[in-house]
Amino acid sequence: MAIIGIVEDNKKIRDLIQRYLDMQDGMTCPVAVDSVEEMLEYLDEHQRPDVMLMDIQLPGMSGIKGMEVIKSKYPEIEIIMLTVYHDSHKIFDSLKAGASGYLLKHTSLPEIKESIENLLKGGAPMSPQIARKVISHFNEEAPKKNEDSMLTNREQDIVNGLVDGLSYKMIADRYDISIDTVRAHIRNIYKKLHVNSKAEVIAKSLRGEI
Amino acid sequence: MAIIGIVEDNKKIRDLIQRYLDMQDGMTCPVAVDSVEEMLEYLDEHQRPDVMLMDIQLPGMSGIKGMEVIKSKYPEIEIIMLTVYHDSHKIFDSLKAGASGYLLKHTSLPEIKESIENLLKGGAPMSPQIARKVISHFNEEAPKKNEDSMLTNREQDIVNGLVDGLSYKMIADRYDISIDTVRAHIRNIYKKLHVNSKAEVIAKSLRGEI
DNA sequence: CATTTTATCACATGATGATGTTAATAAGAG
């Protein structure tokens, strides 16, 4: 009998999954909590689950951090991330932190059940979109400069300045242009990238999405 | 109508898959050959397939080498490796050479069909055992964990908020604390990391230096 | 028990950033 645990802060989703899994043959789901902290308390005093479903966005400790903690204390627990996030950063962080699977939240209950069975048999459940990103990570050693970067040379200069942590004024000095010109470029960059803050540009750039 | 191509030297398997796929709605499988060389000739003179199933062990050019050649000439063709090999080297070589999926040969015909549909929808079909190996690759790829983070859990929360491109106000809302508390945390974070702007924190974080 | 750390909140102020509007010049495309 496989023991399943759930960490998910949305009570509706949590209860739904718990009830469904608990009904299945060969599975029992005795614990479904809404934070990593609660799960850690539970693990101290009860039989440990074989598999754990974990959200990323949680009150208190994040699911990724939580997984690291749980994995370091109980490395034999297999953890599947079950979340709405499909950005590469969160996916790779999760996998590096020791996740055995990564499912998107629109995954149906039977698919979740199947994924758990898969995992117990030595597989690694992944939503197809996630698998795609993981695979891309491999064949993306050279063919970057992906999609229409669209950014002009000057705009790229400005982005580099932002990534280096420079203020508008410092960027203006570096390229010997006025601060208003920097502003103008940044406006254009924001439009092209569909963002509206320095922070997002820096994040995008460092994730290789520019 | 998706066009499927097959390169597989075992005639029995090749014919079986071709007949099956050809029967499916939305698919046609006009070409099934037993070597990369034959497939290259075919591609010169016919409409190119959308998806190609390819074995690794082939007479003449190997499937991995063949995929490189085909991918460089026709990068828009999506290639799924369909093979008995499950050793990490062959898997990673295939993925690096541009494979969009990797299935083991015991995969059933309906699963193959499903995998192709998956691929056409932007997914990446992988047998669970393969996914497991790919994921393991990430688990081990995390040597440099500068765990001298010094940042407290709450501080890490705040950093995550910054990385997500949130303003102080949005971070305050996310964690249900006041904006002044966010400011206080950020002051401490700046001191610990020796920086003095959001931008630098985001950059450090995304570089894995936190 | 005393001390330090962590987390919380407030008020204030100057600096920086985001956005709207407008526009001149040069280069390249059609």
Add this chain to the structure above:
DNA sequence: CTCTTATTAACATCATCATGTGATAAAATG
């Protein structure tokens, strides 16, 4: 030759950030 794009620039205004100073309380540490 006209139209578009890239680059430059100025002025204005409100929002957000960075930083100083100070405070309370719980938790961890010694």
